[in-house]
Amino acid sequence: MRAVVAGATGYLGGFVVRAFAEAGWKVRALARNPDGCASIRPFCDEIFRGEATVPDTLHGLFRQADVCFSSIGIRHVHRHPTFWQVDCQANLNLVEAALRAGAPRFVFVSVFRGDELRSEIRLAEARERVADRIRASKMKWIILRPSGFFNDMEEFFRMARSGKVWLPGDGSARLNPVHGADIASHLLSLMAGGGWNRDYAVGGPDVFSLRQIGDMAFHSLRKEPRYGYIPGWVMKSAGVVCRPFNANASALLQAFALLASRDGVAPPTGDHRLKDFFAKLAQGLPPPSG
């Protein structure tokens, strides 16, 4: 079996590459810059150089693919490229290329409650348009909707190290962050169990409030917790103000404003603990491998 992984150079995609390879699959990873693929190279049969934003560079990517996977997306607030160009259009380019190549299955990573929140959160809408296209195609599909990843929780750790953690809202909103390796092994069991043509919300084993995550980050650094609070309405208003100048920053602020006001607890999977992840960060060990 051959899997094609787009997003392989990122946090989740890296774990998916490893999980497929360890299950005995051949893995072809898409990369913009193969020089930056040292950590996944041992698990890949082939590194395919291409730009998901440029359809002409994708010819041959999905040749003889049994399963296609994409977690491509942006997590920065630079003005270019926008999330519409990457989270939406680049992923649509991949889906069209997979269809042209006759690929039979596609796994796509959206966001937790993306289907419910798409009218309120532009980042969710961008990814849900891709999910719509995949569902309407003749391929079999799985849409994953994870809650926050451990790598996103690293931001709490960075703020704690600098002395003060800024919390959205009053810090009481709850979520269950999930490790990339746990999502990857969950995906493999879904595929092995024939769980195609369904959406799956995925969270980690422990539910925390945002403030508890901050406490854990401070604790791992043996520092006294110190917090600032950013009201949801402030983030929402800032998002509206910066929308004409910076679509990415605006969309992120919009998403954070919602995070401040609602719990995001997904069905649990896996056994990686956020406490251990922070402990490794505090020891200066490489974080993504957990």
Ligand SMILES: NC(=O)c1ccc[n+]([C@@H]2O[C@H](COP(=O)([O-])OP(=O)(O)OC[C@H]3O[C@@H](n4cnc5c(N)ncnc54)[C@H](OP(=O)(O)O)[C@@H]3O)[C@@H](O)[C@H]2O)c1
């Ligand atoms: N992080 C979370 O908490 C979370 C929670 C739920 C859902 N998700 C979804 O999962 C996705 C993946 O998350 P992640 O943490 O694995 O992200 P990540 O580590 O930032 O990886 C993103 C991937 O997208 C690629 N990419 C970024 N900009 C690109 C561009 N302009 N052209 C082509 N490829 C580009 C990156 O390639 P390069 O290495 O070449 O930049 C990388 O392979 C997110 O975008 C989000 O929609 C995330």
